[in-house]
Amino acid sequence: MILLCTILFIVLLSFGIFRQSVLYPNEAWNWTLVKNVVYKPYFMLYGELYAEEIDTCGDYGTNCVSYGWLTPLFMTIYLLLAIKENCSTYPMYVACEGCVSSFSFVFNTVSTHSHLIWKFHKYQQVMDYEQQPFLPPPLVIIVHIYRLVRYTFLRTWRAKKTQLFLSDADLSKLHDFESQCLEDLLTKKRNETAIKFGNLIVRVEYTSAEEDHSV
Numbered sequence: 263m264i265l266l267c268t269i270l271f272i273v274l275l276s277f278g279i280f281r282q283s284v285l286y287p288n289e290a291w292n293w294t295l296v297k298n299v300v301y302k303p304y305f306m307l308y309g310e311l312y313a314e315e316i317d318t319c320g321d322y323g324t325n326c327v328s329y330g331w332l333t334p335l336f337m338t339i340y341l342l343l344a345i346k347e348n349c350s351t352y353p354m355y356v357a358c359e360g361c362v363s364s365f366s367f368v369f370n371t372v373s374t375h376s377h378l379i380w381k382f383h384k385y386q387q388v389m390d391y392e393q394q395p396f397l398p399p400p401l402v403i404i405v406h407i408y409r410l411v412r413y414t415f416l417r418t419w420r421a422k423k424t425q426l427f428l429s430d431a432d433l434s435k436l437h438d439f440e441s442q443c444l445e446d447l448l449t450k451k452r453n454e455t456a457i458k459f460g461n462l463i464v465r466v467e468y469t470s471a472e473e474d475h476s477v
Contacts, residue, residue: 277340278303284333306341 278299282289289295302312395405428436 273340273343274303274307275300277336280336281333303340306337311337311341 281303282295282299286298302310306312395402397405
């Protein structure tokens with residue numbers, strides 16, 4: 263908050279010095295000059311725009327000062343940076359927006375981490391409750407006996423399940439079986455090819471015999 267107020271004060275002071283030096287270039291030094299540098303720019307934050315001093319030249323170009331046209335331009339930029347348009351309740355718009363942005367970033371960061379931490383602790387708590395025996399002492403011994411029997415049964419049942427990896431002897435038998443199946447398949451294919459070829463020869467001979475007979 264102190265940093266944001268410092269930035270706002272720098273913007274206010276920069277515009278105040280620029281405005282005072284342009285509108286009153288020949289004013290002699292006095293302590294009232296320091297007050298005028300800060301006084302009117304500060305109250306502009308609250309909606310007091312001093313409309314009669316925005317354009318000192320008027321419509322007919324009288325009572326103009328050098329570079330006086332820069333004052334309305336920089337005042338517009340200053341007001342856009344410092345206050346919210348048509349809002350007198352929250353005049354320090356830059357400070358408010360900066361605070362909202364900072365707090366939003368902090369909130370989003372903390373919220374993300376807090377959800378992860380909450381889920382972790384929630385999971386740990388659920389697992390603790392899940393592992394707690396449902397019977398009170400001294401009946402809890404029944405639960406422990408049940409878990410021991412269940413563990414033994416599962417270990418035995420898993421030992422009898424189909425193995426994921428074969429031993430060397432089983433692997434050798436599997437290879438022999440695959441080789442035998444492959445040889446049987448090739449023999450069957452060769453026999454089928456021989457039968458088809460024999461049938462083709464018989465048809466060719468039959469066709470040739472018919473042609474000779476017709477001649």
